Amino acid sequence: MAVTSGSQIEQLLGDEAEALLTYEAHGIDKGQLHLPGPDFIDRVWMDSDRPVPVLRNLGQLFATGRLGGSGYLSILPVDQGIEHSAAASFAKNPAYFDPRNLVELAIEGGCNAIATTFGVLGMEARRYAHRIPFIVKLNHNQLMTYPNEFDQIMFGSVRQAYELGAIGVGATVYFGSEQSSRQIIEVSEAFEEAHALGMFTVLWCYLRNSAFKTENGDYAVSADLTGQANHLGVTIQADIIKQKQPERNGGFLAFKGYGKTDPLVYDKLTTDNPIDMTRWQVVNTYMGRVPLINSGGESAGDSDLAQAVRTAVINKRAGGAGLIVGRKAFQRPLADGVALLNTVQDVYLDESITPALWLIPRDSWMLGAGWGGLDVGSVRRAGWMMSWPRTIVASSVSQTSPAPRSSWNQPSQAEPTCMAAPMAPPRSPSSATTTCGGLSSTNRCGSICSRILAT
Numbered sequence: 001m002a003v004t005s006g007s008q009i010e011q012l013l014g015d016e017a018e019a020l021l022t023y024e025a026h027g028i029d030k031g032q033l034h035l036p037g038p039d040f041i042d043r044v045w046m047d048s049d050r051p052v053p054v055l056r057n058l059g060q061l062f063a064t065g066r067l068g069g070s071g072y073l074s075i076l077p078v079d080q081g082i083e084h085s086a087a088a089s090f091a092k093n094p095a096y097f098d099p100r101n102l103v104e105l106a107i108e109g110g111c112n113a114i115a116t117t118f119g120v121l122g123m124e125a126r127r128y129a130h131r132i133p134f135i136v137k138l139n140h141n142q143l144m145t146y147p148n149e150f151d152q153i154m155f156g157s158v159r160q161a162y163e164l165g166a167i168g169v170g171a172t173v174y175f176g177s178e179q180s181s182r183q184i185i186e187v188s189e190a191f192e193e194a195h196a197l198g199m200f201t202v203l204w205c206y207l208r209n210s211a212f213k214t215e216n217g218d219y220a221v222s223a224d225l226t227g228q229a230n231h232l233g234v235t236i237q238a239d240i241i242k243q244k245q246p247e248r249n250g251g252f253l254a255f256k257g258y259g260k261t262d263p264l265v266y267d268k269l270t271t272d273n274p275i276d277m278t279r280w281q282v283v284n285t286y287m288g289r290v291p292l293i294n295s296g297g298e299s300a301g302d303s304d305l306a307q308a309v310r311t312a313v314i315n316k317r318a319g320g321a322g323l324i325v326g327r328k329a330f331q332r333p334l335a336d337g338v339a340l341l342n343t344v345q346d347v348y349l350d351e352s353i354t355p356a357l358w359l360i361p362r363d364s365w366m367l368g369a370g371w372g373g374l375d376v377g378s379v380r381r382a383g384w385m386m387s388w389p390r391t392i393v394a395s396s397v398s399q400t401s402p403a404p405r406s407s408w409n410q411p412s413q414a415e416p417t418c419m420a421a422p423m424a425p426p427r428s429p430s431s432a433t434t435t436c437g438g439l440s441s442t443n444r445c446g447s448i449c450s451r452i453l454a455t
Contacts, residue, residue, distance in 0.1 A: 004346035012309045020313050027269040028279055029358030033319040034288040036071035044289050053198025057167040061133050066110030072348040073293055073322030076106040077115040080326060082140040092331040103128045105330055109341035118156040121164045129165035135202055136161040138171045138190055150208040151179045158193040169194045172204035175229040188236040203238035205229045222251030223270055223277035227284040234290045241285050242324055245294045245311055246277040275356050278318035288319050296325030304328040305340050312347040317356045
């Protein structure tokens, strides 16, 4: 099986490649997040209230497919026949009206799981449940009312999903809709029962309200509103959050008297960069304790592969845990769908694509004197990685172009190190010379790093 190279990923990203692959985050450092990894269940879930069978089934999910053992997830969702109508979903490739072909796509595509309906599970679980994990979507918007309404109703019971062999259940809440309060109660109760039966839970954490669509854009995909939806989702004990990647910010600010927020969200903790906005979604899943997977979105034809790779890169660099891609994969022939899924997975297997580091604000520290207004001891105790921006120049704190990704050194999470140097910076800044941002310099970062390491 061919593996997509880093250069191929860069080609798919096009003009955005350098910006997305070298971006340094603002506001929230990756060291504050609970990032995906092979030990994620041991590191994060072990101390939770989840029953042992839930942890076992989460372990099976994370161990399956091409991403098995990485801590990342690639899930094929097939509920669109209800949510968007069967004709709109499968007419482009009628073979997928047959649910067996959809399950085969998930297996051939190396997915961790297939998320689908009671009908598909009832038809195919006996043949495939031992080969790929099944997640059953409990509720749907059936789209046959006229005029259409935004409501999620239960199509079956948690017990039925359990008896059919599912190891996880999923559900949608339309936050912001008139029916959202009822949906929250229904889904919360369903998730409680699912956990009692040993199944993990996935929440489609979507916003729906016609008022969100304005002349300035659709605020149903704003970072602040989707972030709060995520926070509500983890509160009702979703084990995985599925969310659309944000396209803008300021949803709370766009509607007078709607909700509550804080100016710091927009001034300090986020920017208009998609990595920072998606990181805000991760922050609202208990700093990544609950994995965030972003939606792949609808198929747009020839641009699907590039769009899916872009979404995956943003998700991974933000600290997310994977992608859930459906229509982009099954609205094309099997071989092409498998290739698309594999290319997306290769983003998560590429070790050179890492969660974005924190870019230290220029006004937050003074060179040689530590960080102004920031308690270094607290930073070290919090376990932040002291990975210094490769762009700092000593005297003027100006910035140069980032070094190529291939030259980056990966620091150990156990000990703060300088990202720019192949060795830890000297503890004494006397006359040592280190390499910072590709520049040979004396005392340019040694004095700062020595303060951190000596703390």
